[in-house]
Amino acid sequence: MDLSLSKRDYYQTAITSPRTMKLLPARSPTASQKVAVADHDGIVTCFGVRKGEATMVFKTLPGREISRLELGGAADAIKDKIFVASGPEIKAFSKKGKQFFNFDTNLTESIQSMFIHGADLFLCGTYIYNQYRDCSDLNYYLSPDRINDVLCLLSGEGDSQILPVLACSDRMLRVLNNSDLMYECEVAGPPLCLALNKNSAPDEVLYGTLDGKMGLIQLQSDGPSFKWEVVNERGAGGIQCIDLYDLTNDGVPDILVGRDDGQVEVYALDEAKEPTLKHKSNLLEGVSSISGGIVGRSSYREVVVSTYAGHVIGFTTEPSVKEIDSSLPPSSAVDEITAEGQARLEKLREEIDELHEKVTKERAKYQASTMTETAVSAVPQFSVKDKFVLNDEDASYGLFLEVQTSIDYVLVQSDVPVDLLDIDSSTAVVSYSACDVESGNYLLATYRCQPNTKQLQLKIRSIEGQYGTVQAYITPRIQPKVCQLRQYFIKPLSLHQRVHSFDDTRPLNVLKLGGPFSLAEVHSWVWFCLPEVPERVPSDDQVSLYFRSTFLDTQLECTYRKGEAMFKSDNVSTISIIKDVLSKKATERKIKLSLSYDINDESVSHTLTLLHPKLEHQLLLAKKVQLIEALKELEVHEGSREYMVAEYQEILDNADKLQAEFKLQPSHLERLYGMITDLFIDKFKFKGINVKSKVPQLMTVLEEYDFESLLQFFAGES
Template sequence: MDLNLARVDYMQVGLTSPRTMRLMPSPGGKSQQRVAVADHAGILQVFSMKRQDVTLAFKTLPGPEIRRLELGGALGTVKDKIFISAGNEIRGFTKKGKQFLSFETNLTETIQTASITGNDLLVAGQHVYNHYQDCQDMNYFLSEDKINDILALPGEKVSTLSPLLACQDRSIKMLRDSNVLYSAELPGPPTCLQLYYNDGGENGDEVLYGTSDGKLGLMKFDRKGPQTHWLIEREGAYGAILSMDNYDITGDGVRDLIVGRHDGNIEVYTYDDDINEDSEPTLKYTHVRTILERIGMRVHNENMIHNYRISLLQNCGESVNSIEGGVVGNAGYEEIVVTTYSGWCFGMTSESVEAHTGLQVEMASITDSTRERLGKLRSEIETLQLQVNYERDRYQSNATLDNPPSSISAIPKLDINDRFTLSQADASYNLSLEVQTSIDNVLLQSDVPVDLLDVEKNSAVVSYSACDPQSGNALLATYRCQANTTRLEIKIRTIEGQYGVLQVYITPRLQPKCCQVQQYQIKPLSLHMRTHKFDKNRPANVLHLKGQFTLAEMHNWVGFCLPEVPEKPPSGDVATFTFISTFLDTLLQISYSKGEATFKSDNISTISILKDFLTREATKKRINLMIDCDVNDESVTHTLRLLHPKLESQLLLAKQVAMIQPLKDLAAHEENLDFLSPEFQYILDNAEELENQFKRQPAQLERLYGMITDLFIDQHKFKGQNVKSKVGQLLDILDKYNLEALIEFFKTH
């Protein structure tokens, strides 16, 4: 069936963390369910809908920030007990609101994630995992990298407790007691875990996972080790997956996979009728795209269509922190219940939109119930307006000079939900900023050169200011946001070898005017990301260092130079990491211990950047380094061949874009263009697409020229030769690009 979902807002709570909303178990059939939601104000509330009005079952008093909400109960029974984590404490409530548990764990970190199965409680902070059974400490594990999520396989189907830790080092670790049984390698850092079909499949050992770069996969975790069933990697950049659920929203008798993303997308994937875990699910529905088309087809009033578009675009522009399928608004109508970062709790219901708005397609008649609801809303708005006017007058009177002791203008502290992540698809950084109030403008300042790329869903207007790189300002840009913009996405492309700090000044639409600063490190090898395998067959350049440095010192240097390095040094005597360049696909392997470090890469420019940075850091601490570098000339040819497809495609694109305007002029004067060659006909037919593609990659050709120039200089620098005078000849070769001629130039000069 085709999905036809309409949005219905239920209520707004405070700021929320991922996985802090759950639907209470259904009494049976398609009867209405209660919604349990918790926020950063420390308030847990359970509500239901009666005649399209919110009815609170209970609401707790404010307290510490709530980071996780889970449902639990004895094995084999209905899971109708509510458990929340606040600080290092776990509290339990019955469905009627009676608190029956207040358990303070021995974690020194704030509990970030939790999982409950039977009488086993699993909690984790940033790096520490603890297992409690009947509130007694049983097992403990210290992770070298950040723990993003935790999940226990269902106790009804597995014989022994099997915790899974989703770690930032692109792995899921299966624990047995306090030890790692095995580790599953993933294509990206996992952010969310969910049991397949909500019960783990036939044996309870199948788990869905989502990553920070938008990938979605299914793995089996049994005694033999991890087995990958399928992996969905869609083209383009997609937001991190923050929540998942399995629910039959399409009504075909098979549960669908519902996904909520950090960029505001809500997606529904359908499985085959035979529920074969090896078959990849199919994308059936995307909220942002499809719901607008539905409204456009069903409502004939153009002004009404515009209003719905504005409303939906605003609300879909928030992080989807929690998502679950069920029946909430009206009995008999399935829906997807969503909670966003700013606290909006709404449903995407299968009930027709006219039933909620009182609109009729043929005539816009208003029913009595709709008229009554409009009257209540009008009364609430008037009451709120009076309260706002009163508080504004009180603030103005307190800010006068007549009573200075009370004239304190407090600047509010903004809770900013931000992410600065490297996208493997286009080798650029995605910076997302989300605030609970509207954003007025955002100022970007960088002390190193970076390029700002276009983002299609970014409606802000950008303006650049003149700056002098010599004075520490390589970039000054301002994004002016439209009204009611709470989320802004910016795409940034860095240059490897140049490192510094990107500062972001966020100004909300608040009085008094205030601004909050966020800082992001641009690292020397910023376009590298972690990987699990190193190809030993590639020609490699080797940099070997010896000196009086500790393991922790070298770990800090590596962490400052490369992204995705754990904050804490490893517990062993030797640390080994492997990285891949998102731009060139070259590899880098790092291995270091106390007083010794080895770096291997098939790109000599990577080795050169590392050598310059590490010697500079060692000099600051007055540490003498013994440096030995083995250069493999074959690696230069290998790198040039990796660059060849990118350079060739960019040269072709630049040539095609240069021909667009002359061909358009020719088309304006000639009626029949059959005499054009197929190549020119293709350029004319796809002119807009080619121009957009060229615009999305500004200065890409210059960047490739710069990489080849750096490769030429670095190759000879390790031989003690200065070849900067020959760069002009190299550029002449690039202007008449031919791969074999370029390789010959590198070999003979």
Template sequence: MELQLSRVDYTVVGITNNNCLKLLPSSNLKEPQKVVVADSEGILQVFSIKKDDIQLHFKTLPGASITSLQTAGITGTAHDKIFIACGNEVKGFTKKGKLFLVFDSGMTEPINSMFVLGNELFLCGKHVYSHFRDCKDLGSYLCGDTIVDVVAFYMTKTKRLTSLIACEGRMIRVLEHARVTFSMEVENSPTVLHVFEDDDSKTILFGTSDGKVGILDVENLQGFQRWLISNDKNSSAITCIDSYDMTGNGSKNLILGRQDGNIEVYYVNIYDPHDSAYLLFIESGTESITSIKCGIVGAAGYDEILAVTYSGRIFGLTTQATDVNFDGSTGSFIFTTDSSLKINKLKAEIEDLQSKLSKEREKYQTATQNNGVMELSAIPPISINSTFTLNRESATYLLTLEAPTAIDNILIHCNSRVELLDVEKNTAVVSYNDPLETKPGTLLATYRCQTNTNRIELKLQTHESEKAFLQAYVTPMLQPKCSRLLQFDIKALSLHYRIHEYEDSRPFSTLKLKGSFSLAEVHTWISQCLPEVPEKPQLSEETILYFKSSLIDTILLCTYKKGEVEFQSDNLTTLFILKEVLTKEATKKKIKIDIMMDINEDCIDHMIKLIEPKLLEHQKMLRDKELFDALNELEVTEEENIKYLSSKYRTLLGKSNEFLNPCRDNPDYLRRLWDSIINLYKHYNKMKGIQLGKYKVSEIQYCLDNYSYHDLINLFKPNQV
């Protein structure tokens, strides 16, 4: 670490959304800047820090939730105009708090993201993109994917106005005059866009849901260029990005805010792909970061990273040393007159707050009793920030739950077979319900959280078979006691994810269904089977979607239109599950369908060869882990004993992390690979109309324990070998 920053806590506001914190420019480059922050209670406030005290300049009354905040100004002037988006309206304020603009966009969706560039206004709802100039509509675009962010800039060479929207379906689209001119495919779902300005050049960066930062080549319409930051250690989603010269060497650093509460500062060179980025500073937190901005805030002449969390905590990471009054020789602090006055002031404020709290509690007790009769009391709905995302590396789901107050306990219920795995950051105590008291194949577990825990991560391992739902009952530390219910859909093919291209050299089997179903009906059926399906089908004659399995890397091609749907896959189990689910849905609707199945025998050989490297690798990992555990039991870790070991065992002790970490993070991975082959064997025979006995499945299991490719093929196709 080459950068030293100290944390300074400033104030607390309401629950915040992404892009709801900005800094206003100051007249002097080294003077502190004013802070603009907006929250979900509809309050916009501007304040500054002077001698560690908050000086409030203006504050609006509560109203509709503010979903986006931007600062802008006329080209060539300071960006000191404040714009907020709430509902489908945009309001403009001066830095002194005067309301000068109330603009009704006329959008049918609430505004989720906004960008202001001079007199150009770009607004995005969930699916609608709109472009306004001087509050006049210049055009709109209806996107099939969910839009998560929007930015705009003028091209360096052509000076043309260009905007970009990031979509959940792993796409970033370039628009001019509200028309898509270029679509860029990226490997992971983008979460945030950022314009990296250095001298006269502009580079578009984007953060992803798995914690990476990529570079886009928009000028030459080349799409995705390369990964700028590929952090394998932290896969938490990136929620905000800023660029600023924190080191003072003349080149901008990249500052990232993550969903797990970490703030990271990187050295980057966006022009040289061989000059890799490296981490300069990291600040670990417990609440997700919604916005970060860099500038001079707390003290004149000292650069600072200002951040706000989901619950509304605003703090800074400053280059100013905060331990100047610390005496290293005595290990104590030397309090100045100003410090003593601040401490006494804080003590008085705490006593005042405690007095107000006692009065409010007495008032509450009095209000809930009327002539000895208890009356009901209620609290407003609790806001819970939640995500349910697939980790492609481990083929598991990560459920993140965050509340603005401390969480007491969480009850997890699922009507399907789901396993809960250990998470390193999770300190909650989990207890499972007695399996005899619950329905077989279901999950019922309770997490009892530690004190002051307002964010928790849960890791789940799903199995592809039927669609299911996961329910989370979140109970915060509030009185009266209440709980918030969140429900997450688990798709029938939950371990698949959307891709944009695939290898066409694979052997494919085909499943075709024809019937009197509409395009909307078949689109709904497919969305119940597969994740990341757009909410609306494409406007073209037929919709084509590609998917890949995160567990065994098989491919699924989905082509559908009104009255007809076709699936192609190199995994027969995938087609079997689709056939079962779609048949049930058609039966519920009383729709007659014709089913045609074309089985390619080469899919069996192909899939076993596809799984074989992973299977052998994890078998070796487990054998090495057993040997390592045995060596530890014999206490041969001391240097005197290690020298008597063979080179094989010494190497094993030196490379323990290579197999201990994967076994700890995904302990049941080998069993899942075995289940994939066993299910393939069952479904292959069912499609052939062959009934299997239990001894046949045991033969497959024995062959997997003592793996042999030829023996497996002989079991699958005994008459062809």
């Protein structure tokens, strides 16, 4: 990283939604640009920056929460018109603030994403895509999963060459042709945002995913072509926004990335290779929008971001230390810099005094209102942004919380067995309370945050087959004390992830269900069992969904329609969990099911083979960690480690790394033992044999682990 940028604070608005800030085009390439930003108070603000201070161009009246802001204009003209989406409405303002357009689409869903090209409006709600031309409905598409963003490929002349691209939560990019699906392609994760690769091929699209990955794909008319993908090795947050801008002025656009954990990144784009990281900053506030341009001072390029809490911040290439003009006498130059600094300090002091005065008045006003007999203390309102996402790298859930003000503490409670994993970047102090497991309370932990902490990230590992609710009580540092409750459902097959392929060559177990149930009912059962299943009932008569276990790499196929359902998996325990849960759900609805299953004994040895390297690694890790203290004592006693064998020397050399890995994965070995035990019980349960009395023998085999002995034990019990 060799790019140095200086931070500038420009403006403060209310809470902002993703992609609600843009820079208006300037008259010349080196002129300063105006910033347009929209917030949850329904206010559109346009301002410029002069002498380091924001100067207002216009500010609209409050209204409904604004969910998206885009720039538009005539197809061949400069895009300097500001379009905003609030609910089902679209409004447009000129660069001077005059409203010239108001269109009520009458959509049943609120508009979440938008793209504008000339007289065409491409609007997306949660599942519905609509194209309007001159306010007339032109095209329509119902997506099978949630739509996160939309853009259009302008691959040729004429309106017939406009191809909308939808970024959907099921890890799919869907390319449309009018109202029809042209084709779809799977990407590395659930795509949250899209951006056109400017100054390159007109059909190249950048995408950022919920789990922090980024990629470039060429969406040609005959199919997709993947260029590169940047994995999220550092465990950074999800990518909320992407822009391309030549920040370094070398003729090649750089990639600007904003993440929901507050990281702002600049990547240098090389057409022959993957992009390289040139700059990284952390705002400690979720980034909602990012754009490149010239704002603070003419001729100095910068990255402008808006945060979830409403801060508009710039990262400029202007040097943070002002250079002294060599033509001036030294004393005059110093006096000039000192005078400028003093003026800024005086203005800041005036603003602070003004804020203190306002706070004092409001506090006195509130205290006076509470002295009356009929006074009722008002509950302060605050906004919480949360995310509960399965991480396929370590098969754990990441709970991400962000509050518009500082967090005091967060109480986490669970009625299902889960483990809280340590996160190195977390500064919160965690304390655990005793729980009564018999009453269904398995976890009670309190995270106390440091002052000025607006974000908190937790890692939770669940056990498949045990499902329930994790609750987070979020309390900010405001008076009077108030908290918000957020609930997250741990599903029966919580460690499974949606994919779009299935390997038929593996040994498979099959479960078939029949009965008087509708497509909506069986879909609701599948949604209850598995993550990443859309709540909306599919429009097709028959549905096929595919999943992969992030922990074991086993797979699952779900095919269902009205009155019939079939599940295939190479893991017997997965089939057993589905059978138990669906039978329970059907009994609740008083639906009589007919069940049939075909269990493949080869799938058991196949699953044990997948478990073997994980189990062997954990056993070896635990053995090495147990030896560390003894080896250290020997080293101190003998004064040297040269007499030790190479294996012991390697353990001492990597002691910190081994202990850190072991600490990050508590109860991992017990979790693997539990999976093998469940596999043993489930295998014979389908044969009508209860083998729970043999579990102690199985544990003895596991304690003296040998893969061949384990296979013989499973085969011998048959």
